[in-house]
Amino acid sequence: MAKEYRGRHNxxxxxxxxxxxxxxxxxxxxxxxxxxxxSYERDRTRQSQxxxxxxxxxxxxxxxxxxxxxLYEKGVKYESNFRxxxxxxxxxxxxxxxxxxxxxxxxxxxxxxxISALAKILPHINPELKKFFNADNRMRWRNGxxxxxxxxxxxxxxxxxxxxxxxxxxxxxxMIQLKTGARVGDVKKLTLDEENKRVFFPRSKGGRxxxxxxxRFQEDFETVKQCKQILDRALEQKRFSEIRENxxxxxxxxxxxxxxEPYHGSHAFRYQFAQELxxxxxxxxxxxxxxxxxxxxxxxxxxxxxxxxxxNSVKEKDxxxxxxxxESLGHSRLDISRQYLKLRAK
Numbered sequence: 001m002a003k004e005y006r007g008r009h010n011x012x013x014x015x016x017x018x019x020x021x022x023x024x025x026x027x028x029x030x031x032x033x034x035x036x037x038x039s040y041e042r043d044r045t046r047q048s049q050x051x052x053x054x055x056x057x058x059x060x061x062x063x064x065x066x067x068x069x070x071l072y073e074k075g076v077k078y079e080s081n082f083r084x085x086x087x088x089x090x091x092x093x094x095x096x097x098x099x100x101x102x103x104x105x106x107x108x109x110x111x112x113x114x115i116s117a118l119a120k121i122l123p124h125i126n127p128e129l130k131k132f133f134n135a136d137n138r139m140r141w142r143n144g145x146x147x148x149x150x151x152x153x154x155x156x157x158x159x160x161x162x163x164x165x166x167x168x169x170x171x172x173x174x175m176i177q178l179k180t181g182a183r184v185g186d187v188k189k190l191t192l193d194e195e196n197k198r199v200f201f202p203r204s205k206g207g208r209x210x211x212x213x214x215x216r217f218q219e220d221f222e223t224v225k226q227c228k229q230i231l232d233r234a235l236e237q238k239r240f241s242e243i244r245e246n247x248x249x250x251x252x253x254x255x256x257x258x259x260x261e262p263y264h265g266s267h268a269f270r271y272q273f274a275q276e277l278x279x280x281x282x283x284x285x286x287x288x289x290x291x292x293x294x295x296x297x298x299x300x301x302x303x304x305x306x307x308x309x310x311x312n313s314v315k316e317k318d319x320x321x322x323x324x325x326x327e328s329l330g331h332s333r334l335d336i337s338r339q340y341l342k343l344r345a346k
Contacts, residue, residue: 274329
């Protein structure tokens with residue numbers, strides 16, 4: 001069982017986050033393959049209690065923090081409250097949590113990440129919980145939204161128009177996602193750089209910082225600026241998690257119904273950002289594309305040698321525009337961005 005952390009009146013999510021940190025410390029610098037070998041030699045199983053990669057640690061931390069916020073809203077506010085729960089009661093909360101995530105439109109792939117995170121963290125706190133992460137429950141919990149043929153909305157303008165009438169803050173969040181390609185969890189992190197006409201998202205998914213440039217799209221920059229002001233006013237009254245869970249998703253669902261559109265969640269705006277940016281960049285001359293890509297790499301602190309290598313790689317694939325979109329999305333691999341763009345590898 002995980003060690004007792006000081007401050008039993010800390011919010012319950014900090015118990016989960018600290019446990020994730022402990023498991024990452026256990027696995028840092030040790031390969032998962034080696035852990036599996038040791039496990040097999042010990043008890044003929046292939047498993048590891050630790051978290052071995054930083055990206056997995058970041059993902060799991062986000063998930064358990066979200067589960068902690070869910071419990072907080074249910075009245076399980078502090079570490080001491082959680083430790084007093086029976087395993088069966090925690091199981092009921094886990095069950096309810098996944099029903100809510102499915103209702104909110106999470107995909108099977110995303111639900112699987114949530115299952116993996118909770119299955120790793122919670123049994124480390126209370127080993128009795130391990131039995132609930134069996135094959136039947138996992139299958140039921142991950143039975144979410146099937147992947148769509150098209151991952152963006154067909155009539156985004158109508159949805160946004162409806163959203164603006166329903167709730168101004170929700171409209172502002174959606175517009176920020178659409179104009180910056182932000183994941184919903186990153187919206188609150190947005191920082192404006194007015195001098196250079198760009199926005200900054202610190203420590204996005206995988207711990208990577210991300211810039212989005214607007215010097216050629218100044219009207220969009222003004223839109224983002226206005227929407228951030230709306231969101232900032234709302235955040236003076238409520239936490240972002242409350243706005244997102246209790247207002248944004250519900251308002252977006254309602255806006256989709258009014259527009260006659262299936263609900264695809266908020267990630268559809270990120271898809272549309274990528275696709276529209278790609279179409280704009282494809283209209284630029286090759287030299288303009290290359291200079292733009294070089295600027296992004298310089299701002300990321302890449303050396304001239306690294307920049308030259310990256311440039312040669314994408315030019316060889318005729319993929320400079322794709323590379324710009326990939327950087328704007330904060331992806332580390334072109335093949336991930338190609339899924340957003342519906343492109344095949346070159």
